Amino acid sequence: MGRSLKYDIPGDDWRLSALDFFEAASPEALDFSGPVAEAKKGGARSIESLFAQTLEPPFEVVLEIGFGRGEFLLDLAARFPGTAFLGVEVSFKRVLKLARKLARAGLTNVRLLEARAENVVRDLLPAESLDEVWINFSDPWPKARHEGRRLIQPAFVSELTQCMKWGGQLHVATDDVPYAEQIAIALKEETELTSGHPSHSWLPEVPGRMHTGYEEEWRAAGRPLHFFEYRRRSEVIHRISP
C-alpha cells in the first residue's frame, strides 16, 4: 500500500491561485466570463507584488516550469535568497509536496502555482516580467501522434518570450532526441531570442549547471542530454511587415 498524502503544510504556505495574479480591486479582473486576455490587461498585478511580503525590492524574478519533485527549485532558492522564484507545475501532488518542503526549509522567496504552463504564460504573466526561465526535461511525448502535446511549440515560445525582460535568459533541457530537434527549431525561429551557442543546435553539457532530479536518472542511464541557452535580445527588433 502506498504512503498516504499529507495535506498539512508545516509552516508558511506559499502556494498561489490564479486570482492572486490580479488586482482584487479590479472588477474586470475577477470576471472570467469574458476573454481572459482582457481580464489580464484589466487587472494584472506585477509579479514583484506577489513577493512583497518577504522580499525587499529590487529583486530578480525567475520562473521554473514543470519543477517535478522540486530539487532544482529548492537548491536555487536556497542559493539565491534575495531572488524571487515562481514554480509552475501541473501536478497537484507535486505542488503540495514542494509546498511542504519549502515550509520545512523555511524558504520564503518561492511561490508555487498548480497550473498548465501554457495557460500561465498566455493569461497570467505580465509582459516583460521575467529575468530568467528554466524548463528542465519537460515531458517528451515520444509517440509521433502525441508531438502536439509537447510544451515547447512556436506559439508557446513566442508568448513566453513576450513575458521575458529584454536581455532575460531562457534555459531549456531535454534527454529526448526528436524533442531536442523540435526545440532547436522553435527557439531558433523566434526572432526576439538569440542563442548563446550560435554554431551549435544545443550543448551536450553546460559546465557548472546544477542537475535536476530527473537529470540524475538520465545521466545514470547514459541518455544523451541537450541543453539550450537563449536570451531575449536586449533591444527591440522591428519586425518587417510583408
Ligand SMILES: C[S@@+](CC[C@H](N)C(=O)[O-])C[C@H]1O[C@@H](n2cnc3c(N)ncnc32)[C@H](O)[C@@H]1O
Ligand atoms: C519529466 S518531469 C521533469 C521534472 C523536473 N523538471 C526535473 O528535471 O527533475 C516533467 C514535469 O513537468 C510537469 N508538466 C508536464 N506538463 C506540464 C505543463 N503543461 N505545465 C506545467 N508542468 C507540466 C510534469 O507534471 C512533471 O512534473
